[in-house]
Amino acid sequence: MITRGPSLTEQVRQHIKQLIVENGFEEGRIPPETELAADLGVSRTTVRDALSRLEHEGAIVRRQGAGTFVNPHGLRIKTRLEEMWSYEEMLKDHGYTPSVKVIGIDIEPPAPDTAQALGLEEGQQVLAMEKVFYEDDDPVVLTYNFVPADLIDGEVIPSDAEAPIFEFLEQQTGNQLAYYLSEIVPVLLTEEWAELLGTEPGTASISFDETGFDTDGRPLVHARSMFRDDLLRLGVMRRKSGG
Amino acid sequence: MITRGPSLTEQVRQHIKQLIVENGFEEGRIPPETELAADLGVSRTTVRDALSRLEHEGAIVRRQGAGTFVNPHGLRIKTRLEEMWSYEEMLKDHGYTPSVKVIGIDIEPPAPDTAQALGLEEGQQVLAMEKVFYEDDDPVVLTYNFVPADLIDGEVIPSDAEAPIFEFLEQQTGNQLAYYLSEIVPVLLTEEWAELLGTEPGTASISFDETGFDTDGRPLVHARSMFRDDLLRLGVMRRKSGG
DNA sequence: CAGTGGTCTAGACCACTTT
DNA sequence: AAGTGGTCTAGACCACTGA
Known part of the structure; x- marks a missing residue:
């Protein structure tokens, strides 16, 4: 059976x-x-x-x-923080029917924290992707993904960026994302972020700052995500250790 | 061996x-x-x-x-979010040598969200405990714990509250904390919180809002914790599910 | 004391990586 | 082809709960 x-x-x-x-x-x-x-x-x-x-x-x-x-x-519990998910999946689990919009794609020099997270040398560039996830017309999640330009095989077109980041990485670089190391950082939304998230500047928000690695421990992607706390709340179940 | x-x-x-x-x-x-x-x-x-x-x-x-x-x-990774810890332990793992100060203990009517989280009826009261954890003279964590007054066996003195909450619960109520359901909420620090945490009002901060249950699924405690983000950052490792 | 989950063993075979 | 981790089996015994 x-x-x-x-x-x-x-x-x-x-x-x-x-x-x-x-x-x-x-x-x-x-x-x-x-x-x-x-x-x-x-x-x-x-x-x-x-x-x-x-x-x-x-x-x-x-x-x-x-x-x-x-x-x-x-x-x-809708969202288990210790698991990797795509934001589409995550929003579906919350009962939404999400859509994605690619705000921008660009090859650019990395910001210092990104360069450090990805272990980049001076002069190496990153592919930057900016996306917003919507529920109907409400923006819920804003994400920035930075991938070392060296890893990308061919040309990248905006529609490629619509795929979940681990699918994107597998297709464009041939590497598999094994895990993220993530930090939870409280931030005040800037004007730019607030506008993209359809809310007020100065609102308190969570920034999820993370680096994704493959099984060999090589960093593949550095990412930053901001949430509309009123629409999406992060939850976690905490138990005794050593089970 | x-x-x-x-x-x-x-x-x-x-x-x-x-x-x-x-x-x-x-x-x-x-x-x-x-x-x-x-x-x-x-x-x-x-x-x-x-x-x-x-x-x-x-x-x-x-x-x-x-x-x-x-x-x-x-x-x-210093702090695994999906595990239960005492804040003393957690701060030690970060290389601090923490101390605790009990700001206040009180029996009072619960706030609406606390009453709901603990499943309390009209008129039932809670034991409220307010604590601050210090590294040297720097406050790092501010916590509020609310325990249904019905569960408490005897008298509670301030020094009892210095113990980690799961020890406190085991001693004072005889019940064992099995797990927490926790939410990560971005907040702006109020004047009161900011003063206790030694920082400025209006600072963006994480509020860790959680309810602790025993193995039978009975809520034992409702808690809220605020952190000094510049001194203590929450991290988590995220992997594929189903391992 | 019967019944439950918790721990541990010894061994078989499979899937995958490396040489 | 050899060596590694991944899955699965069958069975023993222990620790704890509840009638």
């Missing part, structure tokens, strides 16, 4: 997740691991791995000796 | 972490899992679990078919 495609563990995870959102478990109680394993015809280890992911997502809570339970609060 | 106390997996994790920070691996290459297992006298599964935790912390990178490697960038 459960076989091909993604890993068994992932299939089991999705299967259980499905049942959770459909309210398929009585009183939020998830069956014992041995029972799930027998029902699905997989080993208990596989079930446990799947449950561990769901626990990590905040979808369930496990209590030793007592059982495993649906976590109604965890299901409220 | 590796035996008692914490779990085997945790001991292996610490052992490898130790070697990483001591630069005990040539060229940042970590030995094959089978070799580690044989050397430490544990199963490969145990080694893999330990490595998974280190990967999750950002300390290492695993590349199928190639090997496991130290991640120098990941080691830079």
Whole structure:
């Protein structure tokens, strides 16, 4: 019944997740691991791995000796900060139907912080992309992405920039984005930013400053994103460490 | 050689972490899992679990078919947002030697958002605790904690409030904090906050608004924390989901 | 005391990278 | 082809919860 495609563990995870959102478990109680394993015809280890992911997502809570339970609060989390997403995805998860507008694309010398983040030498340039994500006519997210010009293979046209940045990087540079190191910085919106975000200058906002690396630890992109706090709020689930 | 106390997996994790920070691996290459297992006298599964935790912390990178490697960038992360910590711990990780000052303790009616977050009925009160964390004479963090008064067993004296909030809750209510749901909110500092944080009113700042729950999903505490961005910056590592 | 999740083992096979 | 991490199995025993 459960076989091909993604890993068994992932299939089991999705299967259980499905049942959770459909309210398929009585009183939020998830069956014992041995029972799930027998029902699905997989080993208990596989079930446990799947449950561990769901626990990590905040979808369930496990209590030793007592059982495993649906976590109604965890299901409220829309955006898991510790995961990589495209802003389209993120906005969809919030119930929006987003659109993208590329404000500008340019090859230019990097700002000092960008040069440092990307480990660029004097004289090396970056491809700068400025985008705004909208929900209907409301701007929600403003992003700047800076990619070392050396990495880009061919010519770049504005429509390329509409793709999520990791797709863009894979297509234009052949490198895969493995992780971001991100900082959360409070800022006052400048006039330029405020106008693009359709709000007032001087508004307090979050700036998400991050550098993306490939698996070899090479920096591929430096990015800065600003949000309309009234339309999009960042959330995170915080647990004890070492699970 | 590796035996008692914490779990085997945790001991292996610490052992490898130790070697990483001591630069005990040539060229940042970590030995094959089978070799580690044989050397430490544990199963490969145990080694893999330990490595998974280190990967999750950002300390290492695993590349199928190639090997496991130290991640120098990941080691830079001081504060992992998705983990629960006490602010003392957090500041120590940043190289500070923090101290705490309890500004005030009071039993009072909850603000509307606090009442909602804690699911309180009309008339129920909260224990409010206001604290500032200092590095030397510089205030770095300002926190407000609100605990339902019903949960508190005995009398509370100011020195009790100096303990980390999860210790406080365990001692005063007997309940264990399992996780927080947190939101990151940009704010302009009010005069009161600015004075306590030793900075100017109107400065852009992060407000960390969170509710803490026990394993049964009961809200135990509602909290709000403000930071001196120039002294303490929140960081997070973002990876692909489903690992 | 029965039932649950937590830890650990030993081993098989697969997918991928490197030589 | 050899070596690495990725997935999965079957089973043992422990720690904790709740009736």
